[in-house]
């Protein structure tokens with residue numbers, strides 16, 4: 012499922028502006044390598060981006076979600092607005108939305124565990140493997156823990172209609188995801204899929220002919236989970252979860268899910284019919300959700316040139332023949 016290589020980007024080669032170059036020279040004179048990298052990272056934030064989070068009501072973990080596994084490892088607090096999900100020696104844990112959605116906007120604020128976290132995965136994703144075990148769809152945010160406590164890596168992925176082709180991309184984060192809550196959001200509609208981090212788009216999958224057979228298009232539920240991915244995420248089990256550092260606790264908040272709620276009793280699908288005159292804020296057909304703004308395009312370019320460290324479209328060792336959408340711009 013996953014590609015095990017974390018390709019290290021050539022961080023320094025991308026700084027071409029003379030301001031950065033001067034800054035870099037100054038730093039190399041005044042500090043050691045570790046300090047230098049950290050300070051440069053702190054300087055290189057994303058361009059400001061259109062705010063899509065906070066437009067919809069926050070949902071409650073008590074009434075809008077059910078626990079899917081982990082017993083007492085799920086703790087809900089703050090009147091249902093917050094949940095802590097824990098991985099310990101006994102079990103991981105997770106929640107799923109009660110509703111399935113046929114397109115929409117899905118967002119959660121997540122804080123991942125501090126400290127040694129190798130092999131730990133915190134996932135916020137959409138899936139319908141419960142309803143369609145043989146041809147399921149999936150859209151994934153996966154935060155992958157690492158030996159270095161600030162080294163969490165963001166992975167995005169998608170599967171459509173039972174495809175097994177992994178379409179992973181990996182990003183270095185521009186903040187410490189263990190220190191505060193950050194917003195991870197997914198736009199999913201008939202026009203595109205967009206992954207956003209703190210409202211900055213990091214990946215767009217346009218719904219083109221090339222990807223149509225692998226484009227998720229059946230109702231999905233929303234999941235938030237923490238689990239032991241020792242065998243999967245860490246170079247084939249080289250750095251497994253070390254339970255001396257357990258429990259691993261991820262905190263969730265500001266859950267937003269807005270879109271077309273699927274009614275399983277409505278075979279006509281009319282409960283999900285589109286308004287002919289949608290508001291710009293309709294996540295399914297509204298203008299703010301069907302196309303990225305110029306500002307969002309700039310954020311996307313920034314994320315992909317500065318923060319991306321792996322793309323399946325560049326992995327010719329894995330795919331002798333690259334998936335067809337890889338021929339398109341931006342991939």
Ligand SMILES: *[C@@H]1O[C@H](CO)[C@@H](O)[C@H](O)[C@H]1NC(C)=O
Nearest residue numbers: 070071073074089090091092
């Ligand atoms: C607690 O949540 C309920 C809905 O579950 C809401 O009606 C109520 O206003 C909330 N109370 C506070 C203090 O936020």
Ligand SMILES: *[C@@H]1O[C@H](CO)[C@@H](O)[C@H](O)[C@H]1NC(C)=O
Nearest residue numbers: 145146172173223224225228
């Ligand atoms: C999804 O797969 C099923 C068979 O598994 C097929 O009948 C259907 O046409 C596929 N849908 C799309 C959109 O490719």
Ligand SMILES: *[C@@H]1O[C@H](CO)[C@@H](O)[C@H](O)[C@H]1NC(C)=O
Nearest residue numbers: 086088094095122260261262
């Ligand atoms: C939830 O987890 C955070 C760590 O992210 C911890 O500081 C807090 O005490 C936990 N709250 C509850 C109610 O378990």
